[in-house]
Amino acid sequence: MSEPDALDPLNHQRLYEPNDLPDDLRVIEIGGEDSFTVQFSDGYSGHFDPLRLLVECGWEDDPERTPTPVAWTNASGEIPSAHFDEIDGADGMRTLLEGFFTRGFCIIRGTPHEAGDLDALAQRFGYIRETNWGRLFDVYSKPVATDLAYTGLALAAHTDNPYRFPVPGIQFLHCLENSVAGGFSTVVDGLALVERIAEIAPDEARALEELPVRFRYDTSSCIVEDASPLVERDNLGRLIGLRLSSRLDYVLPAAPEQLDLFYAGRRRLQRMANDPQFQLSFPFEPGLLLMMDNRRTLHGRTAFDGTSGKRHLQGCYIDHDGPRSLWRTLMRDGVASLGREAA
Known part of the structure; x- marks a missing residue:
């Protein structure tokens, strides 16, 4: 009307x-x-x-609906990417977002990469969600690490902040400097993982969707906790989100037969997530910005030698409604700027 x-x-x-x-x-x-x-x-x-x-x-x-997600593996995976200059126009931004929505992540190369530049870059897509890690957080080796990300250790494929309610929707990682040996970034499609498990082990898949798991982050200054199944679907069976962080989860009591299925399913999920068959890998280079759906895409890295050079990333989070609003605006008006009206 x-x-x-x-x-x-x-x-x-x-x-x-x-x-x-x-x-x-x-x-x-x-x-x-x-x-x-x-x-x-x-x-x-x-x-x-x-x-x-x-x-x-x-x-x-x-016509405004966001593109349908498409599951991918290493064999079928493509890296949706654009140069920073290309996303100033509506067509370039639309193409980048189409890749992001279908694949669950995208890469922007050639961005400004001084400390703090991520603030303006992320706000092209939505409002930054501040957490106890700060508005922007720095990822580099630290003598006293409050998270394993701040070491040179390899990180298994995981989603960020599974202990939050709600879990941050979209994560950015922005490379400011990288001259170390190793430290390749890995991305994995959670949609492909849950589809494969549902196909080959349906009873395990149901256990992953039914049994709540408690996630907890506990330090001297912050305790954040939430419980949820590892895999969440909507009433039509579509994937809502995946939470996977093998060093932060605590399984709640359940019937022995359900626990047997759950542990088998979790083991299968974690092994698949760290199988090169499901992973895409690339090195971080200064000016590279990785944008990924934290409710779908898992990420990790190979180990690196912190004494061989410097590796400095900055990260932040935004909510899903930012890129969705930007997509709808582009489809309606062809305008590549996100509205900033207060709700």
Whole structure:
């Protein structure tokens, strides 16, 4: 409906309360071709876009809907990427986001890479979500490491912050400097993992979706905890999210037969996540920005020798609705700037 007395022309919010309408409201007459004129029993007449009605009924695809996720492995995986200059235009940004939504991650090369540049880079896609790690966090070897990421150890494939409610939606890792030996970044498609397990071990897959696991981060200044199944789906069976961090999870009590299936499933999931068959690997170079869906894409790294050079990354988180809003704006208006209106 497009009437100015029904919807605010700027924010499209209703100017009336639906509960104030008559209980017996019904359609009296429909007419028109390019737009439907609908006459209601209370005397009101409104105009409706036929295409919008078909989309709402599910009979036509929503042109603003984000691209459908596509599962990938090492054999089928491509790295969606763009140069920093390319995303200034609507077409370049649209292409990058299409790769991000289908594959669950993307790479931007040639970005400004001084300390703090990530703040403005991330805000091209959404509002930064601050945590106890700060607005931006630094990843490099530290004498006293509050997280294993701040060492030169290899990191198994994992998702970040599984102990939070809600879990951060999207993570950025931005390379400022890298001259060490090793330290290759790895990414894994969680969608491909859960689809494979459901295919070859359905009972284990169900246990991963049913048994809650407690995740806890505990230091002298911060205790963050949440419980959830490792794999979460919506009512249509689509993957909502995956939580996997083998050094932070604590399995809750359950029936022995369910625990047997769960442990077998978790072992299978972790082995697959660290199998080169499912991984893509690349070196971080100064100016490379990795953007990944933290509810789908797992990431890790190979070990590196911190004495062989310097390796400095900065990271941050944003929520899913930022890139989704940007995509819808691009599809509607062809504008490559994210709106900043306060909710």
